[in-house]
Amino acid sequence: MGEFWPVADVLGYLAGSWRTERTVRDLASGEQGVFSGTTAFGQLEGGGLLSRESGTFVWQGVERPAERTLRFLPGETPGTADVRFFDGRPFHGLDLSSGHHIADHPCAADLYRGEFTALDADHWHTVWRVGGPAKDLVLTTDYTRVG
Structure with a gap:
């Protein structure tokens, strides 16, 4: 993917609901799983967003519900x-001002x-x-805005 879409306000950009499609590849075993669901970014009291991901994860032919909740708080720079x-434990920073972040x-x-x-709005x-030593994985996720 060579083209990035700069985002001036990452919290404003993420707010709302997103269709979420993920592949999980175990590079050691060659196994692959698939997650399909939604991620909703709702307002947190006091600022920021609460990210709630929910859907179905299929691994080795077994389908099971999966969910994850994260907090996206205002960063150090606007x-x-x-x-x-x-x-509340730290996960990572996120700056999409260039459209790309590692x-x-x-x-x-x-x-x-x-x-x-x-990629775009x-x-x-x-x-x-x-x-x-415990993991050798690649998780690739595509998000598409709902609505």
Whole structure:
């Protein structure tokens, strides 16, 4: 993806609902799973957004419900976000002012490296590469605005 869509205010851009399609590839085993659902970014009291992702994850032929909740708080500079897990632990920063951002998140001995790309007003994309002794994964997610 060579073209980025600059975003002046990441929280304003993300607000609302998004169709969420993700593939999860285990590079060690060759297995692949698929998540399909929605991500809703609603206003948080005191500023920021609460991101609620819910849908169905299929892995090795088994379908199960899946969900995740994150907090997107105003970042250190205008237009950016400080992404945190639901319990408040830090996850990563997010700055899409150029339309593209790379973030790292160490998790035990594994490293999560996320690449975020805004494609246009209604589409964005992430690729998380997870590497370390416990995991060797690539998670690719496409978001399409609903409505």
